[in-house]
Amino acid sequence: MAPGTPLRDGLDRILAGHTGALVVLGSNAELEAISTGGFAIDVPFSAPALRELAKMDGAIVLSEDGERILAAAVHLSPAASLPTGETGTRHRTAERVARQVGLPTVTVSASMSTISLFTGGPRVVVPRSDELVARAAQALAGIGVHRERLTASLARLTDLEVHDAVTLRDLAHVGQRFEMTNRLADEASTYVAALGVDGRLPALQLRDLIDDLTPLGSLVQRDYVPDDAEAMPFSGLTRLDDQELFDIVLVGRALGFGSDLHLDSPIRPRGLRQLAAVPRLAAGVSARLVGAFGDLPGIAAASHADLMAVDGLTEPAARTLRDTLAHLGAHTAD
Structure with missing residues (x-):
């Protein structure tokens, strides 16, 4: 489904042609039991072929690996008792088919200009390539900003370490910056993965921004991990939601130090x-x-x-x- 793949190329061709489509990714006995009409072709997959077959009514059935087109113009009759939140005929059928036979089902909507994926749950709208590129660029820019703030926090921590003046508050600020940067990196990674072959440049940019953060974060945590701790200090920050992460008091508590310490309590780095x-x-x-x-x-x-x-x-x-x-x-x- 990622941009640059043959399947996505075919779906984009259908979308550009302002026609709709219903495509089932795979075949099994359950699908055959609810299928009528159509014709078996079992030919190698190609994007132009998918586009031409979509001009006919009915569903197109592909092999599980997407390498072959198994059938076209197939009429699908899933159980009407299956729950669905969809109102359009094609989307309603796709959701019920995915629930009943356990195969991913894709729809292309001409009226809404969208590609949607059903895997047994609610519909997932597949973002367009330009949307993914914009989101990835925005996430990378955010990582750059937080990376600068993290660098400044680490420089300040170094100054305090040299003068033996570090407090729990100072470590909490550094941990907060690490966690914010990591969350943005995780978000950017999903966009880069969804871009497929178009995500090579953003992937390199992301790697350049975060590659050294894991070893650096590990050194900071090993410097301050309490002797009786079962986990690294920053591990507790993953349990905070985005709003809680901005509360330095909650961040300080999540680091796992004893309840007798407050934010201004002095702590010493191992070095x-x-x-x-x-x-x-x-x-x-x-x-x-x-x-x-x-x-x-x-x-x-x-x-x-x-x-x-x-x-x-x-x-x-x-x-x-x-x-x-x-x-x-x-x-x-x-």
Whole structure:
């Protein structure tokens, strides 16, 4: 059904020709039991053939994989007792057929210029390609805006971490930005998927915007996850609806910290996010540094001799670590 597929090409041709159609995607014994008339053709599928067959009354039956046209001009008689919210003859028949035989059924409406899909539930109107492109572009623009706000929130968090001044409120703001960006990314992904081959460029743009967010978000959460927590702090934010996500108090509570903490309660980072940015630091050394000194302020205050006592930390890496943290402190002070 996505733009660029042969089936969608055929449906768009029918729509452009201002005719209607009823197409069943697949065949089974239940469909045959309610089918009369028409003629079997069993030929390879092509968009022009679908367009020409739609000029006749009756339904068109395709193979389940959409590779062949099995029959055309078929009269379908689903049970009239099946519930339907549709009023048009074609749509009413399509909904009942989908409910009765369990096969996806597609209608093309000439009067409303729409393509609709029935899968056993309410009708789903298939968006036009230009509508999907517009929605995807809007979602990508929104992600860009929230990405900038997230970057600003992370920069502020870094400044507060260096000066040992982070509060639960500050972490809540960062978590809020991550969740908003992720929700927009999920929405954009549905539009990109629906665009099919036309979604290649938006897909690349989406990937460029969000590819680094998962590892970055993981580092932030590992920095602040409570010792007795069963899940990462940001996981609780998925339970908030869009309106609740704008309430920083609810966001702070959803992070899973103890009830004795309020938004202005101080919390300390372990320092994993900052250590990940230190060049020449071998894998596993960051965790050992946190284990040895407890948190970022402890690591920053450690002497050279104390750092060298950490297993796996080389002399050059220790100097780089101290220089990086000192530069970070000087940069944020500026």
